[in-house]
Amino acid sequence: MDPASPGRADSADHLDVLVIGAGISGIAAGYHLQRLCPGKSYAILEARDATGGTWDLFRYPGLRSDSDLYTFGFSFRPWTGERSIADGASILSYLRETAAAYGIDRKIRFGHRVVAANWDSAAARWVLDLEVGPERRIQRLTCGFLSVCAGYYDYESGYLPNWPGTDRFRGRFVHPQAWPDDLDYAGKRVVVIGSGATAMTLVPAMAGQAAHVTMLQRSPTYVVALPARDRAAEWLRARLPERLALRLARWKNVALSILFYQYARRKPEAMTARILGGIRHQLGPDYDVATHFTPTYKPWDQRLCLVPDGDLFRAIRGGRASVETNAIETFTEAGLRLASGRNIPADIVVTATxxxxxxxxxxxxxxxxxxxxxxxxxLYKGMMLSDVPNLAVAIGYTNASWTLKCELTAQYVCRLIRRMDARGDAWCMACRDGSEGEAPTIDFTSGYIERGRHLLPKQGTRRPWRLYQNYVLDVLTLRYGRVADGAMTFGRAGTPAADARRAA
Incomplete structure (x- = not known):
């Protein structure tokens, strides 16, 4: 599709800001644009037909957050539910109610998939080509600033390894990303393949109805049991005005998450001992924690899995679920055979891979x-691509709630827009001087990161090209730090972005 061929489009429209994605990040972007840049026109483009992003896409049993809702919720509309680790349906309702409460839902254009975006320096605007509706009608929109809030997951399909013998299996394969409405697992033998947050959620949720659920993993994951209800937050809410109590609860959990992460990074052996001690307390002294719950990596080399009220461990203790740690040799007609030679019968295999x-x-x-x-x-300040004008990307934290960083990004975009308006500039762009070293954008060894690392932007070794995964530092930098920091370049319409790159 040629972005310079306006005759191909069915309609033309221009807005000051276009937001791509109507999930958590997109709703946050809409709110802060309305609050901080009230004179700007904007729209949210959503490829699907509903708000909620990931929380609308996933429908598997037990779907829940793996972050507390006091930090996962929005700062401008605090979470007031009873459970701080909440189920997916409650989170989706919260997101949709928030969008409706602030009129953000009226700014969403559903069924609008952006397929191409070209920056036009002469006009100082983005030209977007879209496919609209089920018939994929071509439409063109232009905007002054583009905010991409689509996350970094592929909504079309999940990852599926190529196991031998899958064609022989007579049971049913299910991927959590495409959970079927008609799946009846009552009284069935279920094998959930995987050891991440999805598997940890599915196993206890399905164990209540299935004959037995086996979690099959190649290698273990760190698992921490936490109360589903935040007693400290409840104590604050009982004694203080609600808004103050919720704000304090949010900052309490922010501080704890930072301390927990820093402790794990600086004293990994001590943190490992604490985590494994908690698991032994849950499963008893005779359970083989060394095999099934002791990873070979350090804590926070991959994301930790949270199990509210120890529900996974309860299912294991009750005999309704079990864990196998081994590689798959092949699938059979009635299940699968492990490299150890052990056969696991299965009617349903859930590929939480x-x-x-x-x-x-x-x-x-x-x-x-x-x-x-x-x-x-x-990646500049964890949110803008080098040498790309007027574009921000919402990427959340890996060691804390996604929402924390995405709200900071939305606020910083508004700072940039207001600064450009005040000085008569039409565009801003981050330019490197080439002197900083290189580091991975997401410093994780998780499978999905390793498989997709080649798709991610690079990161530097110092600010503003490095994201430190620290909310307090980012608050200081993005809310109160200088916008014109030497790396950020500003210009007027008609000035090619390439000229700014050469000058830098």
Whole structure:
């Protein structure tokens, strides 16, 4: 599709800001645009037909958050539910109620999939080509600033390894990302393949009705049991005005998550001992914790899994669920055989084997007609791509709630827009001087990150090109730090972005 061929489009429209994605990040972007840039026109483009993003996509049993809702919820509309680790349906309702409460839902254009975006320096605007509706009608929109809030997961399909013998299996395969409405697992033997948050959620949820659920993993994951209800937050809410109590609860959990992460990174052996001690307390001294719950990596080399009220451990103690740690040799007609020679019978196999990454929702990005490959760019302040004008990407934290960083990104975009308006500039762009070293954007060894690392932008070794995964530092930098920090370049309409790159 040629971005310079307006005759191909069915309609033309221009807005000051376009937001891609109507999930958590998109709703946050809409709210802060309305509050901080009230004179700006904006719309949220959503490829699907409903708000909620990931929380609308996933429908598997037991779907829940793996972060507390006091930090996962929005700062401007605090979570007031009883459970701080909440189920997916409650979270989805919260997101939709928030969008409706602030009129953000009226700004959403459903069934609008952005397939290409080209920055036009002469006009200082983005030109977007979209496919609209089930018939995929071509439409063109333009905007001054583009905010990509589509996350980095591929919504089309999840990751599925190529196991031998799958064609022989007479049971049913199910991937959590495409959970069927008609799946009846009552009284059935279920094998859940995986050891991440999805598997940890599915096993106790299905164990209540299934004959037995086996969690089959190649290697263990760190698992921590936490109360589903935050007693400290409840104590605050009983004694203080609600808004103050909720704000204090949010900051309490922010501080605890930072302390927990820093302790794990600086004293990994001590943290490992504490986590494994908690698991032994849950499962008893005779359970083989060394085999099934002792990873070979350090805590927070991959994300920790939270199990509210120890529900996974209760299912194991009750005999309704079990864990196997081994490789799959082959599938058989009635189940699967492990490398150890052990056969596991199964009527249903749930492949909770992970996600696939997709940057920018899969859109083709270009600047003045020159294609931009995100993996060849550098991430500025964890939110902008080097040498790409007027574009922000919402990427949340890996060691804390996604929402925390995405709200900071939304607020920073508004700072940039207001600064440009005040000085008569039409665009801003982060430019590197090339002196900083290189580091992975997401410092995780999780399978989905390793498989998709080639798709991610690079990260530097120092600010502003490094994200420290620390909310307090980011608050200081993004809310109160200088916008014109030497790396950020500003310009007027008609000035090619390439000139700014050469000057830098």
């Amino acid at each position: 992970g996600l696939k990454l997709k940057m920018l929702g899969g859109l083709a990005l270009s600047v003045d007609g020159a294609p931009v490959d995100p993996q060849r760019t550098w």
